[in-house]
Amino acid sequence: MESAMHELDALGTKAKKTKLQLIKRRFYRERQLWFLCIPILFFIFVMQYIPIFGDVIAFMNYIPGQSIWSSEWVGLQHFKTFFESPDFPIIMRNTLAISGLNILFGFPAPIILALLLNELRSKPLRKFVQSTSYLPYFLSWVVVASIAFLLFGNEGVLNEFLQRFGIIKQPISFLGDGGKYYWGILTSLSVWKNVGWNSIIYLSAITSVDPELYDAGKVDGLGRFKSIWHITLPSIRPTIVVLWILSMGNIFSAGLEAPLLIGNAQTRDYSEVIDTYVFKYGLELGNYSFATAIELVKGIIAVSLVFAANRFTKKVMDTSIY
Known part of the structure; x- marks a missing residue:
C-alpha cells in the first residue's frame, strides 16, 4: 500500500x-x-x-488632504447608508433600465451591421457606409447632447416638423418627460454613437471565415440569408459569446456623460444612475469614502456577473473566456 x-x-x-x-x-x-x-x-x-x-477608504471617513491611515475607521457604515437611502431604489431601477436597454439593442446592432456590410458587393459603397457608421463614435457626448437638444428640444427640429404638418398643436417635451421618452432617446443615441465602432470586431471575425464554406454552401443550395444563418453566425459565435460575457459586467454601468449631459431636473427620477450619483457625491460634495463604497459594490457585482456568465456559456455553449 x-x-x-x-x-x-x-x-x-x-x-x-x-x-x-x-x-x-x-x-x-x-x-x-x-x-x-x-x-x-x-x-x-x-x-x-x-x-x-x-x-x-470605503471603510473610512476619509478627509481630502489628510493621510488615509489617520482617517476614522467606520466599517460598513457607508454601504449601509447607500442601501438605506431613499434614492437607492430609483438609482438601481434607472441604472438597470438604461444599461439593460443598451445591451438589448446595442449588443445585436453591431452584429447586424457587420453582417449587412459583409453582404455588400460594392467596395466603394461598403467603405462609405463603414466610414459613416464609425464617425459618431469619435464625437464627444457633449456634441451628441447638443445634437439631441437641437433635434428633440421644445423648439427643436422634430417639434417644428410635427407642428408644421399639423400632427401636433403644442410642442412635446421629449427631453423633459422622462417616463415616456427619455430612456428611448438615450438608448437610441448610444446605439447610434457606438454601433459602427463595435462592428469592427465582428467584421474582423467574419473575414477569418473560410471562403470554401460559402462555396460548399452554394453547392448545397444555400442562399445569402441561409449562408449567414448556417455559416457566418456559427463561425463568429465564439466572438459573440466572449463579447456578451464581457458586456454582463456593464449591467450596473449606465455611463456618466450621457445621463449627466442629457438629463435635467425634470427627468431626475429617470436619469439619475449610479455613475451620476457617485459623481455628485464624490466630486461635487467631496464625500470620497461614500462614493468609493458605491463603486466598490458595483465593481464586485460586475466581476461576479462576468464569472457567472462565463460559467453559464461554458456549460451551455462550450465557449468561454477561460
Whole structure:
C-alpha cells in the first residue's frame, strides 16, 4: 500500500515537472512577444491594480488632504447608508433600465451591421457606409447632447416638423418627460454613437471565415440569408459569446456623460444612475469614502456577473473566456 502511494506521489511530481518544463519552453519560444508586452503589463499594473488599494477608504471617513491611515475607521457604515437611502431604489431601477436597454439593442446592432456590410458587393459603397457608421463614435457626448437638444428640444427640429404638418398643436417635451421618452432617446443615441465602432470586431471575425464554406454552401443550395444563418453566425459565435460575457459586467454601468449631459431636473427620477450619483457625491460634495463604497459594490457585482456568465456559456455553449 505504501509503495503504491509513493508511486502515485512520484507520478504527480513528475507530471508537475513536465508541466513546468512545457511552460518554460513555451515562454522561451515566445520570449520576444513577452518582452514586447512588459511595458503594457507594467502600465496596466500601475494604472489598474495599484489603485485598488485605495478602495480601503470605503471603510473610512476619509478627509481630502489628510493621510488615509489617520482617517476614522467606520466599517460598513457607508454601504449601509447607500442601501438605506431613499434614492437607492430609483438609482438601481434607472441604472438597470438604461444599461439593460443598451445591451438589448446595442449588443445585436453591431452584429447586424457587420453582417449587412459583409453582404455588400460594392467596395466603394461598403467603405462609405463603414466610414459613416464609425464617425459618431469619435464625437464627444457633449456634441451628441447638443445634437439631441437641437433635434428633440421644445423648439427643436422634430417639434417644428410635427407642428408644421399639423400632427401636433403644442410642442412635446421629449427631453423633459422622462417616463415616456427619455430612456428611448438615450438608448437610441448610444446605439447610434457606438454601433459602427463595435462592428469592427465582428467584421474582423467574419473575414477569418473560410471562403470554401460559402462555396460548399452554394453547392448545397444555400442562399445569402441561409449562408449567414448556417455559416457566418456559427463561425463568429465564439466572438459573440466572449463579447456578451464581457458586456454582463456593464449591467450596473449606465455611463456618466450621457445621463449627466442629457438629463435635467425634470427627468431626475429617470436619469439619475449610479455613475451620476457617485459623481455628485464624490466630486461635487467631496464625500470620497461614500462614493468609493458605491463603486466598490458595483465593481464586485460586475466581476461576479462576468464569472457567472462565463460559467453559464461554458456549460451551455462550450465557449468561454477561460
